[in-house]
Structure formats: structure tokens, C-alpha cells
Amino acid sequence: MNGVILAQTLVDGLILGGIFALSAAGFSLIFGVLGIINLAHGIFVLIGAYIGLAIGRETGIDPLAALPITVIVLYVGGYLLQRTLVAAAVRRGSLMSSLLITFGISLMLRDLILLAFGPNVQTLSSSWLLPTLHWGSVLIDGARATGLIASLVLLGLLSFLLYRTKLGRAMRATAQEDFAAGLCGIDVDNVYASTFGLSAAFAGASGIIIGLINPFVPSDDNYWTLNAFVVVVLGGVGSPMGALLGGLLLGAISTFSSQYVGSLYPNVFIFGTLFLMLILRPNGLLGSAYKGSV
Amino acid sequence: MMGAFNKRITGWEWLGAAAVLILLVLLPFVASSFQLRLAQQVLLFGGVALAWSLLGGFTQYWSFGHAAFFGLGAFTAGLLAQALGHGISGPVKLLLGLALAALINFAVAAVMAMPVLRLRGTYFAIAMLALAQVLGEVSKTFDIFQGSMGFVLQRIAVPGLNSVQTFYLLFLLFAVANVAIFVWVKRSRIGMGLTCVGQDEDTAAMLGIPTERYKLLAFVLSAVLTSIGGVLYAYSLAFITTDTVFRIDISLNLILFSMVGGLGTVAGPFIGAAIMIFITQVVLGGLLHLHFLVTGAILVFIVIAAPTGIIGLRNRLPGLARRATGSEART
Numbered sequence: 001m002n003g004v005i006l007a008q009t010l011v012d013g014l015i016l017g018g019i020f021a022l023s024a025a026g027f028s029l030i031f032g033v034l035g036i037i038n039l040a041h042g043i044f045v046l047i048g049a050y051i052g053l054a055i056g057r058e059t060g061i062d063p064l065a066a067l068p069i070t071v072i073v074l075y076v077g078g079y080l081l082q083r084t085l086v087a088a089a090v091r092r093g094s095l096m097s098s099l100l101i102t103f104g105i106s107l108m109l110r111d112l113i114l115l116a117f118g119p120n121v122q123t124l125s126s127s128w129l130l131p132t133l134h135w136g137s138v139l140i141d142g143a144r145a146t147g148l149i150a151s152l153v154l155l156g157l158l159s160f161l162l163y164r165t166k167l168g169r170a171m172r173a174t175a176q177e178d179f180a181a182g183l184c185g186i187d188v189d190n191v192y193a194s195t196f197g198l199s200a201a202f203a204g205a206s207g208i209i210i211g212l213i214n215p216f217v218p219s220d221d222n223y224w225t226l227n228a229f230v231v232v233v234l235g236g237v238g239s240p241m242g243a244l245l246g247g248l249l250l251g252a253i254s255t256f257s258s259q260y261v262g263s264l265y266p267n268v269f270i271f272g273t274l275f276l277m278l279i280l281r282p283n284g285l286l287g288s289a290y291k292g293s294v
Numbered sequence: 295m296m297g298a299f300n301k302r303i304t305g306w307e308w309l310g311a312a313a314v315l316i317l318l319v320l321l322p323f324v325a326s327s328f329q330l331r332l333a334q335q336v337l338l339f340g341g342v343a344l345a346w347s348l349l350g351g352f353t354q355y356w357s358f359g360h361a362a363f364f365g366l367g368a369f370t371a372g373l374l375a376q377a378l379g380h381g382i383s384g385p386v387k388l389l390l391g392l393a394l395a396a397l398i399n400f401a402v403a404a405v406m407a408m409p410v411l412r413l414r415g416t417y418f419a420i421a422m423l424a425l426a427q428v429l430g431e432v433s434k435t436f437d438i439f440q441g442s443m444g445f446v447l448q449r450i451a452v453p454g455l456n457s458v459q460t461f462y463l464l465f466l467l468f469a470v471a472n473v474a475i476f477v478w479v480k481r482s483r484i485g486m487g488l489t490c491v492g493q494d495e496d497t498a499a500m501l502g503i504p505t506e507r508y509k510l511l512a513f514v515l516s517a518v519l520t521s522i523g524g525v526l527y528a529y530s531l532a533f534i535t536t537d538t539v540f541r542i543d544i545s546l547n548l549i550l551f552s553m554v555g556g557l558g559t560v561a562g563p564f565i566g567a568a569i570m571i572f573i574t575q576v577v578l579g580g581l582l583h584l585h586f587l588v589t590g591a592i593l594v595f596i597v598i599a600a601p602t603g604i605i606g607l608r609n610r611l612p613g614l615a616r617r618a619t620g621s622e623a624r625t
Contacts (some may be wrong), residue, residue, distance in 0.1 A: 089597050107587070226424070278420065
């Protein structure tokens with residue numbers, strides 16, 4: 001019996017971890033390329049879920065089918081946001097001002113979501129979910145399995161984009177040394193904005209998947225921002241692999257602590273882990289100390 | 295900027311400060327209860343923002359989690375008051391609570407400073423945010439701290455004054471003490487050292503400034519003063535839970551108030567607090583659902599248009615005029 005619980009906890013943790021990884025991939029990208037912490041990340045995740053909800057309500061399109069629309073809307077929104085507000089903040093002064101700007105944006109967007117959708121708990125449902133599987137006595141929830149598969153596909157797509165396309169190469173070059181990248185003819189401002197847009201797009205996609213699994217409310221955004229931060233700090237900055245590793249670890253920490261310690265404790269463990277990691281190894285398990293914690 | 299460290303405080307400045315103080319002491323006897331409540335908040339949160347500025351105002355160490363100390367202070371006082379029982383009068387409990395909260399926060403901040411102050415920039419900010427979240431979650435999760443159900447604190451009554459007036463005067467005392475400490479730190483070698491840390495920490499250390507010691511001192515002092523604010527706030531509400539004190543928006547308001555008014559200045563946090571509290575509670579009093587929208591918009595606007603705050607804007611005006619003529623090259 002204990003073996004079954006252990007296996008079930010592990011499976012749940014890994015599935016949850018895959019979804020955490022997707023939700024954090026965009027955050028990691030911005031952190032890696034622009035070097036800023038995007039405190040509006042959680043709200044992008046939520047906006048994705050709410051766009052899925054709105055499209056479903058108005059047209060009856062399945063949330064998973066609405067995913068491409070969400071991705072496009074958030075890409076454009078993120079691109080414009082970076083071009084206007086965030087770039088101005090980064091140019092104005094310290095990186096701290098980008099923290100404040102993105103926090104201000106998150107406050108405004110959260111209020112707009114509240115005005116548009118109200119404070120009630122919402123859920124997404126899709127008819128394309130896999131059936132729930134039984135594997136021995138271990139149960140694999142269909143919605144979560146669908147979410148995991150979608151997450152892995154999207155993470156694969158992001159990897160492809162980063163390592164096999166021209167834009168990806170420009171982004172990696174800008175992350176390494178923005179000045180030199182500019183000298184080589186890369187339009188750095190455009191790369192920054194594209195990165196921001198891409199990050200928002202992936203956050204929105206993860207929002208739809210999260211909405212299929214969990215109910216959500218407008219005030220969830222802090223949770224997703226901090227979650228993304230924990231994932232990045234666990235896995236390391238900038239790479240989809242780092243996000244995947246961090247996500248899986250976070251998923252495991254979350255399910256194991258609620259299974260074996262108590263259902264109220266995951267948050268204590270998650271934030272405790274974040275705190276410890278920041279102190280012991282702020283560049284993440286896969287990160288290098290090259291850029292330093294400055 | 296450098297002149298500020300050794301310039302004498304002139305007689306006019308003393309006179310102005312005294313006049314402001316007299317007006318503030320007289321205020322509770324003329325203002326309405328609602329106005330006084332607003333003034334209460336300006337004094338308390340302006341004072342706590344000033345405590346935050348002891349570290350964040352001079353250096354790049356911007357704590358995004360000062361609610362950790364605020365909440366820790368409030369919970370210390372609350373749990374102590376409960377443990378003491380009903381036999382002891384309110385004011386004595388308050389004093390004991392203040393002493394214990396200061397002691398506990400001194401210890402916690404001193405222990406935390408070691409690892410946390412090694413981090414820089416955003417990492418420090420997020421580590422503090424995580425610390426505040428951990429403490430909030432712990433207070434909520436473990437039953438002995440009663441964070442989710444909260445506890446009641448005894449009302450403090452002073453003969454001849456109602457409760458709003460009493461706490462107004464307590465907050466005023468708190469604010470004045472913080473101003474005195476801040477001015478002292480700013481004008482001492484510590485303030486100059488911290489300003490150097492803010493400009494270039496490695497160079498400062500190389501030039502022989504004991505950066506670690508100054509940072510530690512500012513961090514611990516800031517934590518203790520913040521916790522005292524937390525205790526007073528808890529007593530003024532008379533009932534607290536985790537969600538009233540371990541609030542992420544308290545941490546961020548401290549930064550916002552300091553930014554709006556002017557980072558690293560004495561009056562800045564109070565001016566910022568006054569403006570923001572006036573806008574969110576008086577102008578938008580009937581539109582509570584727009585509260586965050588406006589706060590966010592002001593935050594974005596301030597960071598982009600006036601990164602040095604209202605006070606900085608006044609000092610910067612000549613420079614702005616010059617830039618408008620286009621004679622200054624972009625750097």
C-alpha cells in the first residue's frame with residue numbers, strides 16, 4: 001500500500017511539475033535575455049486562462065482550440081508592453097525600476113480582470129481531455145495528463161525556437177552580451193520585445209492548461225509569479241531544460257509535502273525551498289555562476 | 295549631494311520642524327475622526343517607509359518583504375498579550391509587546407542578515423519577498439500562532455482622549471522617533487558609507503568602508519523599527535489575522551511611498567504616503583474596485599516620469615528645462 005501511495009505521489013508530482021515548468025518557461029526566458037524579473041508574469045498566466053474562458057463563452061470554441069488565439073493575443077500584448085513601458089523603465093534607471101514597473105502593470109491588469117470577470121472562481125473545461133487511466137493501482141487523471149502532454153509539446157516548441165531558428169539565435173546572443181549582439185547587426189530592442197512577447201505567449205498557453213486542471217481567481221497571480229521564480233531558481237535561468245528540471249522538482253516537493261507532511265504545508269515548503277536556494281545556490285542547480293547574483 | 299553629510303542644520307530648519315510638529319500635535323483636537331484616521335495612516339506607514347529607507351533609501355538593497363518584520367512584530371505583541379491574560383492593563387501590555395517585538399526582530403534580522411545581505415539586487419528583493427511569504431504561511435499553518443483565526447487585542451484607553459486620538463499621538467511619536475533616527479543615520483558616517491554602497495559597493499569596500507557592518511546595522515535597525523510599527527498597528531486595529539499584517543501590498547506600499555515622495559529623503563516617505571493615501575482613500579473612496587488600477591498606474595507613471603520622486607522632481611526642474619532645449623546629449 002505504501003508503495004502505491006509513493007508511486008501515486010511521484011506520478012502526481014511529475015505531472016504537476018511538467019505544468020509548472022511550462023508556466024515558468026517564459027519567466028525564465030525574460031530573466032535570461034532581458035535580465036529582469038517580470039512580476040507581471042503571474043497575471044499573464046491568468047490572462048491566458050481568462051481569454052480561454054471568454055472565447056469559450058462567446059463562441060463555444062474549446063479552450064484547447066483557443067490556445068493559438070491566446071498565444072497570439074498575448075504575444076502582441078507582451079511585445080507592445082515591452083516596447084512602451086518596460087523598455088522605458090530599463091532605460092530610465094536601475095533594474096529595480098523594472099520590478100516596480102512590472103508590479104504596477106500586474107496591479108492594473110488584475111484590476112481589469114476583476115472588472116471584466118468579477119472575483120468569482122472560474123474553471124475551464126474541454127471535451128478533448130484524455131480519459132483517466134489506471135496503471136496498476138496508480139491513477140492518472142485525464143485532465144492532468146492532457147495538460148502534461150500539451151506542456152511538453154509547447155516546451156519542445158520553445159526549445160526548437162531557441163536553438164534552431166534565427167530569432168532564437170539572436171535571443172541567445174543578446175542574452176550573452178547585448179552590446180556585442182547589437183554590433184553584429186542584431187536589432188536588440190526588437191529581440192527584447194519579441195522575448196517579452198514570447199514569454200507572455202507561453203504564460204498564456206500555460207494559463208489555459210492550468211485552467212483545465214485547477215479553478216482560478218484573479219488574485220492568483222502572485223502565486224504563479226512566485227512559483228515561476230521558484231522554478232527558475234531551482235532549475236537555473238534561461239533554458240527550457242532548466243525550467244523543466246525546476247518544474248519537476250517543484251511539483252515533487254509540492255505533492256510529497258502535502259502527502260507526507262500535511263495538505264496545508266506545500267506553500268511553506270515551496271517558499272522555504274526558494275529561500276534556501278537563494279541563499280545556497282542562487283544561480284540554480286543547472287546555472288553557472290558566470291553572471292553572478294548581481 | 296555630498297554636502298548633505300556635513301551641512302549644519304540651520305536655525306530655520308529647526309524652527310520649521312518645530313512648527314510642523316506643533317501643528318501635528320494640535321491636529322487631533324480640531325480634525326474630524328475620518329481625517330484623523332487618514333492622518334494616522336500617513337504617520338504610521340510614512341514612518342515605516344522611512345524605516346525601510348534606512349537600507350533601501352541609500353542602497354540598492356530594496357526589500358520587497360518588509361511585511362515580514364511588520365507582521366512578526368504584530369504577532370509577537372498579540373501572542374504576548376494573550377499569554378499575559380487579563381490581569382495586566384493595556385498600556386503595560388503594549389510596552390511589553392514593543393520590547394519583546396523589538397528583541398525578537400533584532401534577533402531574527404541579525405540571523406537573517408548573514409545570508410540575505412550576501413545577495414544583491416533582485417535576488418535580495420525576492421529573498422525578502424519569500425521570507426515574508428514563509429512567515430505568513432507559517433503563522434497561518436501552525437495552530438499555535440493562530441494566524442488564520444486571529445486574535446483580539448485589548449483596547450488602550452487614555453483618559454480625556456478617544457481611541458483614534460490616542461493612536462494618532464502614538465503614531466506621531468513613532469514617526470518623530472523614526473525621523474530622528476533616520477536623520478542621525480543619514481548625517482553620520484554610516485549614512486555616507488551606505489550611500490557609497492548604493493553607488494558602487496565593491497569600490498566602497500575596496501576603499502575601506504566597512505560595508506558589511508553598515509549594511510547589517512541598517513538592516514537590523516530597519517527591521518526593529520518596522521516591527522514597532524507592526525505592534526502599534528496591531529493595537530490600533532485591536533484584531534489581527536495573518537491577512538491583515540503579512541500583506542504583500544504593505545511591503546510594496548513602503549517602496550511606493552518612498553518612491554513617490556523621494557528615495558532617501560526624510561520627508562519623502564511622508565509626502566508619498568500622504569499623496570497615495572489621499573488618492574486611494576479620498577478621491578477613490580467610492581470606487582474601491584479601481585484602487586489597484588490607479589495605484590498601479592501611479593507606480594508606472596512615477597517610475598517612468600519621475601524616478602527620483604516629488605522631491606527629486608523639484609530639484610531636477612532646472613535640468614529638465616535644459617534638456618528640453620536639446621543641448622544635452624543622451625547617455
